[in-house]
Amino acid sequence: MMQRHDWLWLQPAAWHGVLAQAAQAGADWPELALWPQQAWPLVCARQTRPGVLSAGLSLPPAPDGGKRRLSLQLAPDALLRSSAPPLLSELTRSPDAPPALQHCAHRLHAWQLRVYGAHAWQWQTGLPYLHAGSDLDLLYYARSLDDLQAALRRWHACAQDCAQQGLRLDGEVILPDGAGLAWRECWQAMHSGGQVLLKRLHSVQLQDWGQVCAQLPRQDAPCAA
Template sequence: MPDPLRPEPRRRHDLLDLEPDAWAAALAARPDLAGVPRVADWAQRGWPVILRRRNPGEAAGAVPVGLPLPPAEGKRRIGLGLPAAAVRPRPPVALAQASGTAPEAWRPTLAALDALGRRHGVAPRVFGGLLWQHLTGLAYLSDTSDLDLLWPVAGAIDRRLLDALAAIEQAAPMRLDGEIVLPDGRGVNWRELHAASPDDTVLTKHRDGLALCAARALGYAGEAA
């Protein structure tokens, strides 16, 4: 059982709300961001940032956060390090919550993905363009956008989940990107894992770096659970 006196560790893709004064102070130390659209008033608008992977050489005491600008404004990815007291967690956005923001042509696929998650007891979460369009109302999606999803699993990875994802993508109007997220916070690309045998090596991503490991070590036997 989680200790109520100890906060849960932050993980890649976690959404974080900002303390506006701390955001302004961080921007003041980054003259290269002066005049970049949207950035100065990001916190004042109540928009969150996302926890990103820490880059080599970044201060260990700072929280590494990021935000992407819309494609029409350069699609630039902004990365900053903030004091821990400057951010607070915001609940993730489930696919079902963001479905109304998606293009009409995506809706049948989103319904199929939501139903898939329900069958497997996994609530898919959005990130990427659909997330940011849902949160900000800005135009992040285009006709060529991918759908980015996180699939947080509680234990062994069921091959049937990956098979069904691949089948849904075959009929989808967009590419399905994203990761299976393990209980310890590591993420692995679902497509890479689906193509792997249990003894193949796959790339995992964590908030503090990258690592290669055998698919079997992730709880993936390559068979239906």
């Protein structure tokens, strides 16, 4: 089942429509021509319209540092295939992987983490997405309440260490039903309670942390806060 952040490869014929939407949006960016030439993917966005495939495309920052992003609406048959975003271990095998990324990946090597955002785009395309303030956006697919709580504790410890290397960890925990929760929001809620924002493929919902925990498979761990 397709999820947010998945990579989407398009049928070759679909790129004409993508470039037309870009032109209508005033996105006169030369690098866009590389996507159909290299068959690079788009990213699955939140799906808001029946019968329409919503996707996103990010380019490297503009010279003035501004973000360059496209929100695209495609016919479902434009999709050739989809896949989960790349594993962190795939990025670190690249000879161009930054030293800070290598250090943090070593701390995180025991996890099955996937990467999205600037680091994933640069790994896929070779274009210069990264800058001094680029976060490392990580996805972790939690299997249970115990797994979620253990992952949050590990993430917090690794985030502090990686920050000392100049790399800020960010991203989402993905629950078994596909809902995404921001790491930092989860960490705070685990200790203080309150509401968290659940981002699903078709919706966004605020929910009490206690309710989130109650809906997860559990072993022995109670829900903190």
